[in-house]
Amino acid sequence: SIALSNIFISMFSAMAESGGVGRFARFDRGFASGFYMFTGKMVNSYVANHFNWPVNDIGLFLPGL
Incomplete structure:
Protein backbone atom coordinates (compact mmCIF):
# COMPACT_ATOMS: atom_id res chain seq x y z
CA SER A 1 0.00 0.00 0.00
CA ILE A 2 2.94 2.35 0.57
CA ALA A 3 4.14 1.79 -3.01
CA LEU A 4 0.70 2.66 -4.40
CA SER A 5 0.53 5.68 -2.12
CA ASN A 6 3.83 6.96 -3.53
CA ILE A 7 2.55 6.59 -7.09
CA PHE A 8 -0.76 8.32 -6.42
CA ILE A 9 0.79 11.16 -4.40
CA SER A 10 3.11 12.07 -7.27
CA MET A 11 0.28 11.82 -9.81
CA PHE A 12 -2.08 13.95 -7.70
CA SER A 13 0.66 16.53 -7.17
CA ALA A 14 1.28 16.74 -10.92
CA MET A 15 -2.47 17.04 -11.49
CA ALA A 48 -19.36 2.33 -26.58
CA ASN A 49 -19.29 -0.50 -29.11
CA HIS A 50 -20.34 -3.05 -26.48
CA PHE A 51 -23.46 -1.05 -25.62
CA ASN A 52 -23.99 0.29 -29.16
CA TRP A 53 -23.52 3.90 -28.01
CA PRO A 54 -21.99 6.73 -30.02
CA VAL A 55 -18.33 7.36 -29.25
CA ASN A 56 -16.33 10.59 -29.39
CA ASP A 57 -12.60 11.04 -29.82
CA ILE A 58 -11.18 12.42 -26.56
CA GLY A 59 -8.71 14.45 -28.62
CA LEU A 60 -11.61 16.68 -29.67
CA PHE A 61 -12.09 17.74 -26.06
CA LEU A 62 -8.40 18.02 -25.15
CA PRO A 63 -6.52 20.43 -27.39
CA GLY A 64 -2.85 19.58 -27.42
CA LEU A 65 -3.22 15.80 -27.56
Whole structure:
Protein backbone atom coordinates (compact mmCIF):
# COMPACT_ATOMS: atom_id res chain seq x y z
CA SER A 1 0.00 0.00 0.00
CA ILE A 2 2.94 2.35 0.57
CA ALA A 3 4.14 1.79 -3.01
CA LEU A 4 0.70 2.66 -4.40
CA SER A 5 0.53 5.68 -2.12
CA ASN A 6 3.83 6.96 -3.53
CA ILE A 7 2.55 6.59 -7.09
CA PHE A 8 -0.76 8.32 -6.42
CA ILE A 9 0.79 11.16 -4.40
CA SER A 10 3.11 12.07 -7.27
CA MET A 11 0.28 11.82 -9.81
CA PHE A 12 -2.08 13.95 -7.70
CA SER A 13 0.66 16.53 -7.17
CA ALA A 14 1.28 16.74 -10.92
CA MET A 15 -2.47 17.04 -11.49
CA ALA A 16 -2.74 19.91 -9.02
CA GLU A 17 0.26 21.71 -10.51
CA SER A 18 -1.16 21.45 -14.03
CA GLY A 19 -4.48 22.98 -13.01
CA GLY A 20 -6.84 20.01 -12.73
CA VAL A 21 -7.80 16.72 -14.28
CA GLY A 22 -8.69 18.13 -17.71
CA ARG A 23 -5.43 20.00 -18.10
CA PHE A 24 -3.43 17.04 -16.80
CA ALA A 25 -5.11 14.77 -19.36
CA ARG A 26 -4.01 17.14 -22.15
CA PHE A 27 -0.37 16.42 -21.43
CA ASP A 28 -0.48 12.81 -20.23
CA ARG A 29 -1.76 10.58 -23.02
CA GLY A 30 -1.70 7.48 -20.80
CA PHE A 31 -3.92 9.16 -18.23
CA ALA A 32 -6.31 10.40 -20.92
CA SER A 33 -6.59 6.91 -22.44
CA GLY A 34 -8.03 5.64 -19.14
CA PHE A 35 -11.16 7.79 -19.42
CA TYR A 36 -14.50 6.18 -20.20
CA MET A 37 -16.44 9.45 -20.24
CA PHE A 38 -15.26 13.04 -20.43
CA THR A 39 -17.57 16.04 -19.97
CA GLY A 40 -20.56 13.73 -20.29
CA LYS A 41 -19.46 12.21 -23.61
CA MET A 42 -18.44 8.58 -24.12
CA VAL A 43 -14.79 8.47 -25.20
CA ASN A 44 -13.97 4.77 -24.79
CA SER A 45 -14.65 2.93 -28.04
CA TYR A 46 -14.66 -0.55 -26.47
CA VAL A 47 -17.42 0.32 -23.99
CA ALA A 48 -19.36 2.33 -26.58
CA ASN A 49 -19.29 -0.50 -29.11
CA HIS A 50 -20.34 -3.05 -26.48
CA PHE A 51 -23.46 -1.05 -25.62
CA ASN A 52 -23.99 0.29 -29.16
CA TRP A 53 -23.52 3.90 -28.01
CA PRO A 54 -21.99 6.73 -30.02
CA VAL A 55 -18.33 7.36 -29.25
CA ASN A 56 -16.33 10.59 -29.39
CA ASP A 57 -12.60 11.04 -29.82
CA ILE A 58 -11.18 12.42 -26.56
CA GLY A 59 -8.71 14.45 -28.62
CA LEU A 60 -11.61 16.68 -29.67
CA PHE A 61 -12.09 17.74 -26.06
CA LEU A 62 -8.40 18.02 -25.15
CA PRO A 63 -6.52 20.43 -27.39
CA GLY A 64 -2.85 19.58 -27.42
CA LEU A 65 -3.22 15.80 -27.56
